[in-house]
Amino acid sequence: MSNSQRGCEYELDPPEPNCLTEEDLDEDGVWCCPHDARAGENLCIFHKSKSKKESEEVTRAVLKAINDSPIKSDQSNGYRGTEFIGAKFGQLELSDQNIKSQSTIDFRCAVFHDELSAEEAVFEGPVDFGGASFYSRVNFNGSSFESDVCFSNSKFRDLAQFKSISARHHVDFTDVVFDDAVLFRGSVFQEPVDFSGSEFNHTVSGNFMESEFECGLVFERVNVRGDFGFERAKFNSDVSLRMTRFNSSVAFEEMKINGNLNLDGAEFKDHIYFTNKSPYSYEEISDAVGEVQISGEVTPSHRRNYKYPYERVLFSHASDNE
Template structure:
């Protein structure tokens, strides 16, 4: 600092590309102006913080361009509360590389002039509450030692905090509004960052921002693009109840991907356009409960460690969940979740266990290595299938078609389903297979549904409140078991053919026993004693049984000598009619499947 000449401030500011000299008049008896005079010398020249603040506002109102420049100024407390900061010309107010030892107060003000605070340091608090910034304001490379508060502040022009450092809390909440671009690129938030309820009507950039403490964006609204690439969230992070009307980008290449050290809270978030989490690291899980994704959501090559919650979330037709790495058993909770389409891909390292309960699954492709093994990591309970293609996974589903359990060894607790819940699960799976025309899977799920229905009847029998209810449940269970045993609920004609031959052989034995009891044989209706002593011809009785099985037989008394034998014939005819009808029904279903 050289000695002043002609009453002009002697302060000269050297920068990398230029040299700036102060245009203001020096204080009497000093070489520098009031703006470059150290606050510790104010008393000596009869100045106060209020005097200096008033002089600055007067210079801003001056119609001389250079009087708006305060480069390298040094203030105690800079106070512009409840005033209108405006200039008689369009040039910005330059407060670059300024040092404020105390507080910076621009609250409840109306700032019409453009403000540039680039490179400045404020050791105290910064209060912008309730202020209206009509045009641009810039805080590039600034350092804030105290709390920065901008509650209910309205930024009508662009606002830039790029590469700024907030050593304490930064509060842009309680209705802070950004009408133009808001730039927080490479900003370091050392204390809690609060954007709760903030409104961004244009683009917002947090690329490379570092949130050392908690970050709260709950209830915020972004009407355009939101960028969080390469951001680092070290504390608790909340986007609960936020709405993104434009594309949101958290991911990118490895050097630009975002990291969450704690589980971020995206509950009840609404994303109207694409949401990009490619290569993002979730170190402790993530919560998307009740979220609404109307467009693409991409988790390609993300790293996910900890539980993922998608309960009651609604996902669009391009939900791509394909992380690169996960824990050995990363649990993905999908309670009442809707995924209309997309990909669920197993990671290269670790496993994802998707647990769908009472949700809806559309045209979703579960992928793994090999591809059809991916179904082993999905569990479905009472889930509606609306386009999910079971055909790909049929080799893993056969023969039991069980989907209400994970088909891999895991520490995840099994679901203890009631018989009714299991019946509904496979009823909906059957309907889903029918929608895509997969008859074999439809058949397998129908068998599971019917067996669960039989178990339900058995449970009702145990809990029967009286003999009538017990009898009804017993008959229902018996019919169900018989239907399963004979033809697997009309899904297995081969089994029914075997049952039919078995019935014919069994009745052949009954005929033989009946004839012996009557003292006769089947040979020409003979009643000679010698015939009784000799063993019957087995084929004759098998043929008689077959005839009785396939026709309504009217035999003379000489052939069927006793009422017991006639009763055997009538009963076999009745059984034959029923089993033959069942065979035709089962065969028709098999052809249809």
């Protein structure tokens, strides 16, 4: 791929793990920016360093590129105006925007130095934040994703809020690192959600409180270092916590699963909270599947002062909750 005379000279040699595909790269194995450089300069507004541009101007440029893109899926092939791969952002404000583009809004490997706010935004086409780094707060509260959304291999260094979002298609949070609190409270996921291989490094209660998963949840090989909560979450299909390690307390209070719960190889280092309304209170714990190692204690929330110690619990068969 060669740039035009006014083309941005930015090239990305894909990092490891690689979030790009061979189709994204030229014959030299690098990604080349499709945007025009600024007048008299060699980089576009998206790839100039944060200190050399105004956040408001960048936001306007992002929205213009998106608004100029095709809104019909059969016209989006080959359009590259919504590629912001490797971009460097200060504050980016997308709140209340209705983004109709059917081209993928592509923020792979981008760096967000300041807050990304997309509260109450609507994304009608695919969105890809694979491999992105967020060094400040992220706010997607109340947003709607009408197509696939991907955050695979991204890193969140500050608070990440996804409260009350609506996701109609596949959601990919595989191999993500959350160094601060992350909240999905009250969100609705209509297609599969995958958090496999991710890390949650901060304590916060009610991460998935009152969220609803129509097609279940894959939460395998996850490392959870702080308190975690699925209180009153509803799962209308299978849930897998295989090989996941909970290093602190985890709450399943009044959680409902209309499918199988797979805890094969999961490890609980501290308290597990249930209630007598939960399908998995400690009296009914054999309704789950797999073998779980618990080195802490199980404390049903309706009898919090009573500690029921487990060192090793065998879950013998799949649940059949209706």
